[in-house]
Amino acid sequence: MSERVGTPEPTPPVGVIGGVGPLATAYFLQRVVQLTEASRDQEHVDLLVLNHATIPDRTEFVLGRSSEDPGPVLARDARRLEQFGVRFLVMPCNTAHYFTQQVLDAVTVPFLSIVDVTVEAARRRAPGLTSVGLLATAGTVASGVYRDAFAAHGIEVLTPDDADQARVNTVIYDQVKAGRPADPDALRAVAAGLVERGAGVVVLGCTELSVAAVDHGLLDEPPFCDSMDELVRATIVRAGHRVRRP
Amino acid sequence: MSERVGTPEPTPPVGVIGGVGPLATAYFLQRVVQLTEASRDQEHVDLLVLNHATIPDRTEFVLGRSSEDPGPVLARDARRLEQFGVRFLVMPCNTAHYFTQQVLDAVTVPFLSIVDVTVEAARRRAPGLTSVGLLATAGTVASGVYRDAFAAHGIEVLTPDDADQARVNTVIYDQVKAGRPADPDALRAVAAGLVERGAGVVVLGCTELSVAAVDHGLLDEPPFCDSMDELVRATIVRAGHRVRRP
Numbered sequence: 198m199s200e201r202v203g204t205p206e207p208t209p210p211v212g213v214i215g216g217v218g219p220l221a222t223a224y225f226l227q228r229v230v231q232l233t234e235a236s237r238d239q240e241h242v243d244l245l246v247l248n249h250a251t252i253p254d255r256t257e258f259v260l261g262r263s264s265e266d267p268g269p270v271l272a273r274d275a276r277r278l279e280q281f282g283v284r285f286l287v288m289p290c291n292t293a294h295y296f297t298q299q300v301l302d303a304v305t306v307p308f309l310s311i312v313d314v315t316v317e318a319a320r321r322r323a324p325g326l327t328s329v330g331l332l333a334t335a336g337t338v339a340s341g342v343y344r345d346a347f348a349a350h351g352i353e354v355l356t357p358d359d360a361d362q363a364r365v366n367t368v369i370y371d372q373v374k375a376g377r378p379a380d381p382d383a384l385r386a387v388a389a390g391l392v393e394r395g396a397g398v399v400v401l402g403c404t405e406l407s408v409a410a411v412d413h414g415l416l417d418e419p420p421f422c423d424s425m426d427e428l429v430r431a432t433i434v435r436a437g438h439r440v441r442r443p
Numbered sequence: 444m445s446e447r448v449g450t451p452e453p454t455p456p457v458g459v460i461g462g463v464g465p466l467a468t469a470y471f472l473q474r475v476v477q478l479t480e481a482s483r484d485q486e487h488v489d490l491l492v493l494n495h496a497t498i499p500d501r502t503e504f505v506l507g508r509s510s511e512d513p514g515p516v517l518a519r520d521a522r523r524l525e526q527f528g529v530r531f532l533v534m535p536c537n538t539a540h541y542f543t544q545q546v547l548d549a550v551t552v553p554f555l556s557i558v559d560v561t562v563e564a565a566r567r568r569a570p571g572l573t574s575v576g577l578l579a580t581a582g583t584v585a586s587g588v589y590r591d592a593f594a595a596h597g598i599e600v601l602t603p604d605d606a607d608q609a610r611v612n613t614v615i616y617d618q619v620k621a622g623r624p625a626d627p628d629a630l631r632a633v634a635a636g637l638v639e640r641g642a643g644v645v646v647l648g649c650t651e652l653s654v655a656a657v658d659h660g661l662l663d664e665p666p667f668c669d670s671m672d673e674l675v676r677a678t679i680v681r682a683g684h685r686v687r688r689p
Binding site for chain 2 (some may be wrong): 206209216217218219220222224226227229230231235236237238239240241242243244245246247248249251252253254269277281316370374375376441
């Protein structure tokens with residue numbers, strides 16, 4: 198039980214730079230509520246969620262296919278959440294972490310990185326890990342955010358070949374972001390290929406894939422390590438609450 | 444498709460006075476995304492969601508069992524969302540609508556009432572309606588928000604007897620708010636009793652019951668008219684977007 202029960206907090210501790218994508222943000226909020234140890238409303242985490250869906254596409258910009266830079270929009274959103282009074286920020290979108298430095302430059306409150314918590318979780322899950330697989334947008338893959346973060350621990354990131362990346366893209370863009378049912382078997386098949394190539398863990402490094410993972414029970418299947426699930430747990434703990442026991 | 448596609452809006456049009464309860468708020472956000480006609484992120488509604496879970500219990504106050512008044516907290520939250528720049532406010536909690544006047548007194552932007560949109564939906568669904576059933580918290584029942592709003596159209600509100608209200612309370616507090624599975628058959632049975640007494644429509648007038656309704660497919664079952672579903676649709680339209688066709 199939180200110490201704050203019974204006293205409405207003046208400002209929410211958690212600011213969520215969201216809308217990237219919108220369904221992933223809604224799932225993030227839902228999972229924070231579902232995974233918080235609580236038996237009544239007042240034991241839950243207060244959050245301020247800016248579901249800013251109209252932010253320009255992150256992947257299109259990272260890949261140089263669009264000149265609309267989402268970085269300044271994310272930075273401004275971060276600043277506005279800080280001005281509201283939140284104590285720390287999260288951004289439930291992996292690709293958007295390419296713009297992390299712009300967000301950090303815009304605020305003074307701490308920023309809890311989905312990449313950092315996911316790297317930590319993968320290392321906890323598989324001590325001695327030397328290779329991980331990465332299922333993510335082409336933007337996240339190209340941005341190198343996971344490659345660099347894992348490389349700092351001597352861990353190599355394996356990514357799907359072009360044909361398999363196309364299957365991942367279909368789940369992200371044509372299914373989850375388009376409001377259509379996701380195909381979990383496509384993700385299982387691509388993950389199996391990465392495990393065959395030596396991946397000890399396969400990171401779901403895109404919150405749209407996390408949406409599919411929640412809907413189809415992939416969270417409990419090895420070899421998956423889900424970035425949104427890890428950010429949800431880290432957010433609950435950082436906000437001073439406890440994660441619900443299974 | 445929205446006219447605003449391609450231009451990130453400076454401020455979100457919708458402000459959500461949320462956290463009452465927290466899971467219902469997360470479902471509200473998710474349903475807005477799922478029911479918006481959109482094939483990519485940028486076609487979705489921008490929202491600012493204040494998931495303020497630690498607000499004092501609404502029903503406890505309405506029933507006189509607590510002196511902690513949630514009214515001023517809801518009013519302050521509304522004002523803060525308005526200061527952020529939202530164009531209109533919604534509050535996905537029926538019981539909290541007992542405090543509507545305090546919210547209205549605190550802001551100048553419009554407030555889209557869940558009670559008003561639900562009454563309109565029930566009347567559209569059953570022209571010539573003379574009686575509706577109400578499944579809600581004891582606080583919402585006692586507050587009379589639905590009784591008064593339906594009475595303005597000559598429609599009587601039937602509420603469950605004490606034993607059936609206790610079954611509804613169990614679903615709201617011991618199941619949904621406590622993070623446990625809901626029992627949809629209890630809701631079906633209580634609704635059937637109200638239909639037998641003459642209700643042409645049974646309003647799910649509690650967003651925790653809406654959570655159970657989404658999870659168990661009650662939205663498509665007569666006689667139910669779900670307050671959250673109606674608020675979701677009205678919010679999408681008011682924000683200038685289109686509701687996804689089935």
